[in-house]
Amino acid sequence: MLDKQGIAKRIAKEIKDGYYVNLGIGIPTLVANYIPDTMDVVLQSENGLLGMGPFPFEGEEDPDTINAGKQTITMLPGSAIFDSAMSFGMIRAKKVNLTILGAMEVSENGDIANWKIPGKMVKGMGGAMDLVASAENIIVAMQHVNKAGESKLLPQCTLPLTGVHCVKKIVTELGVFDVLPEGGFRLIERAPGVSVEEIKQATAGKLIIEGDVPEIIL
Amino acid sequence: MNKVVSGADEAIRDITDGMTLMLGGFGLCGLPENCIAALVKKGVKQLTCISNNAGVDDFGIGLMLKQRQVKKMISSYVGENAEFERQLLSGELEVELIPQGTLATRCMAAGYGMPAIFTPAGIGTEVAEGKEVRNFNGKDYLMEMAFNADFAIVKAWKGDTMGNLVYRSTARNFNPVMAMAGKVTIAEVEELVQPGKLDPDHIHTPGIYVHRVFKGANYEKRIEHATVRSKQ
Numbered sequence: 001m002l003d004k005q006g007i008a009k010r011i012a013k014e015i016k017d018g019y020y021v022n023l024g025i026g027i028p029t030l031v032a033n034y035i036p037d038t039m040d041v042v043l044q045s046e047n048g049l050l051g052m053g054p055f056p057f058e059g060e061e062d063p064d065t066i067n068a069g070k071q072t073i074t075m076l077p078g079s080a081i082f083d084s085a086m087s088f089g090m091i092r093a094k095k096v097n098l099t100i101l102g103a104m105e106v107s108e109n110g111d112i113a114n115w116k117i118p119g120k121m122v123k124g125m126g127g128a129m130d131l132v133a134s135a136e137n138i139i140v141a142m143q144h145v146n147k148a149g150e151s152k153l154l155p156q157c158t159l160p161l162t163g164v165h166c167v168k169k170i171v172t173e174l175g176v177f178d179v180l181p182e183g184g185f186r187l188i189e190r191a192p193g194v195s196v197e198e199i200k201q202a203t204a205g206k207l208i209i210e211g212d213v214p215e216i217i218l
Numbered sequence: 219m220n221k222v223v224s225g226a227d228e229a230i231r232d233i234t235d236g237m238t239l240m241l242g243g244f245g246l247c248g249l250p251e252n253c254i255a256a257l258v259k260k261g262v263k264q265l266t267c268i269s270n271n272a273g274v275d276d277f278g279i280g281l282m283l284k285q286r287q288v289k290k291m292i293s294s295y296v297g298e299n300a301e302f303e304r305q306l307l308s309g310e311l312e313v314e315l316i317p318q319g320t321l322a323t324r325c326m327a328a329g330y331g332m333p334a335i336f337t338p339a340g341i342g343t344e345v346a347e348g349k350e351v352r353n354f355n356g357k358d359y360l361m362e363m364a365f366n367a368d369f370a371i372v373k374a375w376k377g378d379t380m381g382n383l384v385y386r387s388t389a390r391n392f393n394p395v396m397a398m399a400g401k402v403t404i405a406e407v408e409e410l411v412q413p414g415k416l417d418p419d420h421i422h423t424p425g426i427y428v429h430r431v432f433k434g435a436n437y438e439k440r441i442e443h444a445t446v447r448s449k450q
Contacts, residue, residue: 046318047244048391058446063247063439064375064389070245070298070442081387083394083422084244084270085326088319092337111342115315122306122315123297129345130319133338164342 002173002191002216007141009034009218010189011100011171014139020044022091022131024101025069027141031100042078044096046127048087051079068127088127092134099135101128103142103167105157108205110167110179112140113159125162132163144172144202151204153177153185174199176216184208189216221381222410223430226256229404233369235262236289240325240365240396241269241279242372245298246442248389249278250373252406252434258282266290268365270321270392272302277440283311294318298442316345320362322395327364329398329427334363370400373434374423377407378414381428382421390422397423406434 002010004027012034015021022044023029032054035041043052045067052067053074061072082090090096105113112132115125132138145151153170170177176189184206187199190213200207223229230253233239239257243249257265258281265288272291273280280299282288290312296302305311316324317339327335336359340346350361372393375386383405385393397403405423410433 045388047247047388049388055445055447057449061441061444061446062387063441064387066245066247066388066442070247071445072441072443073445075387081385081390083390084318084322084392085395088322091319092339119307122303122313124293124295124315125317125345126295127318129317129343130337130339133317133341161343 001194005030006191006218007171007173010176010216011139011141014169015039015041015098017041019097020050020095021098021100022046022096022135024099024128026102028100028102029069031141044087044090045073046087046091046131048082048084049075049079051076088130091127091130094134094136096135098137098139099131100139100141101131103140103152104146105152105154105159106140106142106167106170106179107154107157108179108185109183110165111157112162112167113157114162116160118160128162132166135166138167139169139171140167141171144174151202153203153205155205174202180208186210187213189214191216219380219425221425221428221431222379223432225432226252226406226434227259229253229406229430229432230256230260233257233260233262236264237262237368238266238268238366240367240370240400241267242370242391242393242396243278244270244388244391246274246278246440248373248385248391248393250371250404250406251437253371253404254278254281257287258285261285261287263287264289266292268292268321268367270294270318272296272299274298274442275301277438290314292316292321294321322392324362324365325392325395325399328366329395332364334361336361365399367400368402370396370403372397372403372405374405374407376409376411376416377405377428377431378411378416378425379431380413381405381425381431382416383407383423383425383428384416384420385422394423398427402429403427404430406432408434408437
């Protein structure tokens with residue numbers, strides 16, 4: 001089974017040289033730690049920054065320089081600042097190559113829900129609806145089941161949707177799944193020590209298993 | 219073209235109950251702190267506030283929420299404010315949550331004199347309910363209307379007396395698009411300079427969009443999540 005760092009590490013392998021990448025809040029933020037130094041990758045923060053760097057050293061925090069999670073950050077050489085309209089302009093115009101975000105639920109046809117639990121939690125969608133509506137390459141990083149032990153990979157989402165037919169890939173603590181255009185979660189890799197049977201038990205949506213499924217190599 | 223006013227109290231003098239205000243900032247970054255304090259002091263009520271976030275319980279728009287000055291919030295993300303969530307779930311506060319890019323672009327449309335924009339954000343979700351959908355090149359888009367705000371209140375780093383503005387780092391965020399979108403735009407700045415001191419090539423908001431400018435004081439610039447790494 002993967003921990004959060006493991007999920008982030010596996011997702012980092014999806015990033016290619018030359019990519020502009022938007023990382024969501026939570027596990028996706030950790031992905032930045034596993035991008036190889038040899039790769040030329042620029043991180044976009046939708047509050048208006050290209051070229052996001054690591055957290056500042058203690059005492060060097062700049063309140064004017066934060067990421068979309070409102071954390072203090074630094075800017076790397078070659079960074080660019082822009083306003084919120086342009087930030088979503090470049091997202092809508094598909095200039096950002098890869099979007100990685102968290103989810104509460106994903107359906108077998110690629111719908112995602114991650115912004116609202118009616119009557120309980122209303123935080124808002126932030127930039128997630130804009131990102132999922134425009135990005136061509138969306139990977140979801142999430143736990144396979146919720147706190148109540150219920151599967152988050154579903155035939156249909158039960159929560160209010162963030163976007164439809166948009167998720168292409170999911171990485172959970174149990175495995176890596178392609179979301180097929182015709183519907184269904186195709187298991188492509190198992191987390192170390194996790195059996196296909198365990199994944200079947202934890203997946204409510206249509207699970208597709210073809211042949212022997214290899215373990216994730218981190 | 220001298221747009222200078224004495225301070226926040228004079229800048230907001232004609233903001234009255236029931237008006238619609240845009241407030242710049244993202245999280246607690248780039249907030250018009252002086253004007254928010256003046257609005258709290260003035261006690262204007264029944265406001266509709268357009269702002270990406272709602273502050274935290276004791277800072278930013280959270281201060282206005284605590285005084286029950288806000289009738290309606292139009293925001294994209296409000297997860298950092300317990301009082302907000304309480305007022306929302308109890309029905310005391312009207313809230314319209316919209317995608318962040320839609321929020322920014324509806325401001326931009328107002329500043330560019332365009333009545334509406336088309337965006338794919340929200341297609342197939344409850345955000346699309348009751349809105350016109352148009353299909354372009356095989357993809358559905360929602361028609362979203364330009365905002366109509368009585369006042370836009372923004373925070374810039376530097377401004378000159380003619381209202382030209384320059385922002386700093388990610389404190390830019392919504393400020394330039396909101397500055398363009400108010401019937402009356404108020405800008406508070408950290409540094410107020412004479413015309414000619416700002417390089418025309420570096421102006422982010424041309425002064426034509428700004429009606430009142432003043433030098434703000436005592437910026438707290440609170441950090442919402444201070445994250446650091448060790449020097450090793």
